Amino acid sequence: MEPLSSFFAVSIILLGIGIYGMTTKRSAIRILFSVELVYNAANLNIIAFSRLRNPPIITGQVIVLFSISLAAMEAAVGLAIIILAFRINADIDLRKLTKLKG
Amino acid sequence: MVDLPPDPIQMTIAMITSPLFLKVAIFPGLTSIGIIAAILTWLDRKITARVQLRIGPQYVSPFGGILQSFADLIKLAFKELIIPEKADRFFFILAPVFGLVLGAGLIALIPFSPETLISNVEVGLPVFLAFVTLSPTLVLLAGWSANSKYPFIGGLRSLFQQTGYEIPLWLSSIGVVMLAGSFNLTKIVQAQSTGWFILPQLLGAIIFLVTSVAEQERIPFDLPEAEPEIIMGWQAEYPGFLFLAAQGAGFVKLYAFSALFATIYLGGYLGPGPQFLGLFWSLFKTTIMIVLVILLRGAFGRVRLDQLLKYGWTLLLGLAIINIAITYFLIEGFPAI
Amino acid sequence: MTDPAFLVVAAVTIIGAIMAIEARDLVYGAAALGISFLGIAGLFILLDATYVAAFQISVYIGAVVVLILFTVMLVGPAKGEAPMEHKRASLFAAVLVSMFLGIGGSLASANAFPGVEVCGSGCDLQILSQTLLNNYGTQLELLSFVLVAAVIGALTLAKTEKA
Numbered sequence: 001m002e003p004l005s006s007f008f009a010v011s012i013i014l015l016g017i018g019i020y021g022m023t024t025k026r027s028a029i030r031i032l033f034s035v036e037l038v039y040n041a042a043n044l045n046i047i048a049f050s051r052l053r054n055p056p057i058i059t060g061q062v063i064v065l066f067s068i069s070l071a072a073m074e075a076a077v078g079l080a081i082i083i084l085a086f087r088i089n090a091d092i093d094l095r096k097l098t099k100l101k102g
Numbered sequence: 103m104v105d106l107p108p109d110p111i112q113m114t115i116a117m118i119t120s121p122l123f124l125k126v127a128i129f130p131g132l133t134s135i136g137i138i139a140a141i142l143t144w145l146d147r148k149i150t151a152r153v154q155l156r157i158g159p160q161y162v163s164p165f166g167g168i169l170q171s172f173a174d175l176i177k178l179a180f181k182e183l184i185i186p187e188k189a190d191r192f193f194f195i196l197a198p199v200f201g202l203v204l205g206a207g208l209i210a211l212i213p214f215s216p217e218t219l220i221s222n223v224e225v226g227l228p229v230f231l232a233f234v235t236l237s238p239t240l241v242l243l244a245g246w247s248a249n250s251k252y253p254f255i256g257g258l259r260s261l262f263q264q265t266g267y268e269i270p271l272w273l274s275s276i277g278v279v280m281l282a283g284s285f286n287l288t289k290i291v292q293a294q295s296t297g298w299f300i301l302p303q304l305l306g307a308i309i310f311l312v313t314s315v316a317e318q319e320r321i322p323f324d325l326p327e328a329e330p331e332i333i334m335g336w337q338a339e340y341p342g343f344l345f346l347a348a349q350g351a352g353f354v355k356l357y358a359f360s361a362l363f364a365t366i367y368l369g370g371y372l373g374p375g376p377q378f379l380g381l382f383w384s385l386f387k388t389t390i391m392i393v394l395v396i397l398l399r400g401a402f403g404r405v406r407l408d409q410l411l412k413y414g415w416t417l418l419l420g421l422a423i424i425n426i427a428i429t430y431f432l433i434e435g436f437p438a439i
Numbered sequence: 440m441t442d443p444a445f446l447v448v449a450a451v452t453i454i455g456a457i458m459a460i461e462a463r464d465l466v467y468g469a470a471a472l473g474i475s476f477l478g479i480a481g482l483f484i485l486l487d488a489t490y491v492a493a494f495q496i497s498v499y500i501g502a503v504v505v506l507i508l509f510t511v512m513l514v515g516p517a518k519g520e521a522p523m524e525h526k527r528a529s530l531f532a533a534v535l536v537s538m539f540l541g542i543g544g545s546l547a548s549a550n551a552f553p554g555v556e557v558c559g560s561g562c563d564l565q566i567l568s569q570t571l572l573n574n575y576g577t578q579l580e581l582l583s584f585v586l587v588a589a590v591i592g593a594l595t596l597a598k599t600e601k602a
Contacts, residue, residue, distance in 0.1 A: 017457060020533075021459075062571055077596070086513075228490060238505055239473065242505060
């Protein structure tokens with residue numbers, strides 16, 4: 001079994017990639033990719049900690065089941081918003097979506 | 103003593119003759135999946151033909167044309183691959199090949215007999231169903247990558263159909279898990295030694311059969327391939343060898359779903375007679391289910407898209423939940439209300 | 440760092456994530472994201488959480504990636520269009536990422552968290568289901584309400600105005 005630090009390292013790297021995507025990209029869908037990556041980094045972290053602590057407990061898996069469901073719901077609503085924004089503005093470049101009216 | 107480095111030839115021979123490799127390569131692994139998919143193509147055409155009062159394949163061998171599918175395989179393998187110019191080559195080629203890999207992965211989970219089981223995962227049933235949920239993604243990518251109207255419409259229809267029928271598929275198999283007390287497919291088979299699960303789970307078995315036929319896009323659910331309308335749907339632009347892969351993936355899924363039905367509802371490798379006949383029994387039951395599903399092709403017309411979505415999301419979902427309730431009362435007895 | 444399975448799966452995950460963000464075409468990005476999720480499921484399996492891994496595959500790759508692909512095909516740039524350029528926050532983002540990579544890399548070699556046991560009965564599927572139903576039953580019901588709210592929200596957003 002790999003030491004906890006390796007799983008934690010993978011989780012931190014995914015978090016970094018996700019934050020980089022969120023701050024650097026202009027397309028709303030890329031930002032959604034980054035959000036999903038951050039969700040997955042957090043889930044991996046929770047499961048790794050709950051399994052590799054001393055003694056291992058099951059609570060991490062329960063939390064991650066809820067987290068996966070909530071992330072899927074959030075992705076669905078987010079994509080609906082993106083489609084709606086595209087219908088109104090014909091563009092999903094976040095620098096141009098500056099008006100709240102619509 | 104100094105350890106000599108292992109002899110590579112000896113290592114290779116040891117690896118090839120190890121039971122896991124034999125299981126993966128020969129039975130129930132890759133070679134047998136290929137041969138069974140080819141035989142199933144022939145069986146599908148022959149049975150459909152007989153139901154429709156035709157003869158079907160008859161020329162390629164003295165026994166009813168059984169080598170027809172191997173002849174088709176050789177022909178399609180040597181055809182020129184014409185990929186449309188604006189098509190996205192990466193997904194165009196990868197999607198059917200991944201479909202085949204997925205089908206092989208499905209077969210690896212099924213216990214045909216205790217000795218020929220490739221992987222005994224503790225959560226066998228959810229892993230099987232999770233692989234099934236991967237196929238709408240592949241079909242959508244395949245339909246989109248052809249960069250043409252009709253394949254894309256076919257891909258979208260297939261996506262709606264397969265995604266909508268996943269939930270009744272999951273829910274109807276939960277009844278079996280409740281009766282057996284485990285997700286492990288081997289334990290589910292062993293729990294049927296007192297009685298096959300098809301009797302207490304009749305409603306669940308029927309829902310499972312209907313939703314699995316919908317997942318495989320077979321007639322009567324073949325809207326994504328509707329021949330008179332959109333000319334093979336998402337497979338319309340696929341040439342030669344890739345067409346073979348797409349069709350082969352469909353038949354491997356038929357094999358996998360029928361084997362799963364036989365495992366969780368018909369008792370898998372259990373049957374009268376000595377222990378070593380288990381393999382024969384599970385293959386026999388799988389064949390019965392395959393023939394049943396093929397007979398459905400000749401018997402029914404095509405389901406319309408709105409009917410399909412309506413009945414998938416409302417009727418089948420409700421019936422699956424009722425099935426769970428019935429199973430609960432069967433287990434606990436009526437005073438549990 | 441001696442387990443080859445862990446190294447392969449972690450590499451697949453991270454490379455998939457990088458390709459998802461940096462791919463020129465959004466469809467390739469979504470497919471790379473799917474591969475990254477498959478890698479995460481593999482890491483879950485390595486951590487003795489096989490049911491959660493099956494759940495991850497069927498929910499994330501089977502539903503979220505399909506939704507994203509669907510949206511990209513409807514809303515994304517047409518095939519062959521030029522990709523959007525970076526915003527000017529690139530420098531800040533690059534510094535932040537190198538900080539994260541530095542922390543990650545240094546943690547991977549340290550023995551900061553000791554004590555690894557065989558999971559035994561703590562990770563059993565039965566314990567998971569019992570905990571979920573006994574201790575978290577109320578939260579499960581609340582989750583179904585949140586699901587209904589999400590479905591109603593998505594349907595309302597997607598409804599077109601009748602002209």
